Amino acid sequence: MKEKFNRNAELTNYLKENRVDFEAKLLSEAVNVAEKINDILNEGNIDLLQNAQSLVIYVVEGNKEKLIEFAKQEGVAWAKLSLTLSFKLEWIQAIRRALWYFLQKNEKCEKEFSKEDFFELERKVNDNIDYFLNNFFLRYTEFKEEILNNQRKLVEHLSVPIIPLSPTVAVLPLIGEIDEYRMKTIEEKILTNISNLKLETMILDLSGLTDMDESVIVDFENILCGINMMGCKAVITGLRAELVRNMIRIGVTFDHQAETHGTLQQTLKKYLV
Secondary structure, eight states, X not given: OHHHHHHHHHHHHHXXXXXXXXXXXXXXXXXXXXXXXXXXXXXXOOOHHHHHHHHHHHHHHTOHHHHHHHHHHXXXXXXXXXXXXXXXXXXXXXXXXXHHHHHHHOHHHXXXXXXXXXXXXXXXXXXXHHHHHHHHHHHHHHHHHHHHHHHHHHHHHHTSOOEESSSSEEEEEEEEEEOHHHHHHHHHHHHHHHHHHTOSEEEEEEEEEEEEOHHHHHHHHHHHHHHHHTTOEEEEEOOOHHHHHHHHHHTXXXXXXXXXXXXXXXXXXXXXX
C-alpha cells in the first residue's frame, strides 16, 4: 500500500507541475469544446479547464468520495446550463486521452512500472473516469427530471384558474384534456380554495373540455363529493354531448352531487344577482 501511495503522489505532483502543457494538450484534443470554454465560463461560471485538472487528480488518486461529490456538482451545473450529454462525453474523452498522453511521457512510469503495474494503472484510471461519468449522468438526469416535473406542476397549476366572482362564489373554467395527473391538481386546488376563501358555491364550467376518459369521470365525481363534504355547493355548466354519453354508458350521473345548468351565462345570472 505504501508503494502505491507514493506512486499516486508522484503522478499527482507530475500532473500539477505540467498543468499548462496538460491544458494545451487537452484543448487540442477537444476542438469543439475548446471553442465554447469562455462562453461557458461567462454564462454558467463553469471553469472547464480547472474542473478537468480537479478530475484528473481525483482519478489518479482514486478518491471515490471526491469523484462522486464532484460528479454530482458537475451534473447539476451542466443541467442548469442545458449543456448536452454528448458535449460532456466529448470533453471527458478528451481528458482521458490527454491524461494518458502525459502518463506515457512520465519517465518514471516508463522506467519503474512493470507490465503488471501499467495494467493496474490502466484499469484504475479508466475505471475511475467511467465511475465519474456514471455518477455525472445519473445526477444530470435526475436534475433534468426535477426541472421537468416542477415545470409541469407549474403549468398544471396555471391551467386550473379558480376565479372568485364574489366573497362566496368562484368559477373554475376547465379547458382541454384532463388526465388523472391533472385531475389530482384540480382536486387539490378546489378543496384548498374552498377552505381558504370560505366559498359557498363552486361553479365548474366544462364547456371547454375536449375529452375525459372513464377513470377521470369517476375521479371527477369524487371531487364533487369532496366539495359537498366541505359544505360548499357544486354547480356544473357546459356539459358536452360526448361527455354526457360517456357518463350514461358507465352509469355515472352528477344529479346528487351537483346542480347543472346549460351555460355559464345562465349560472352567473342566477348566482350573481
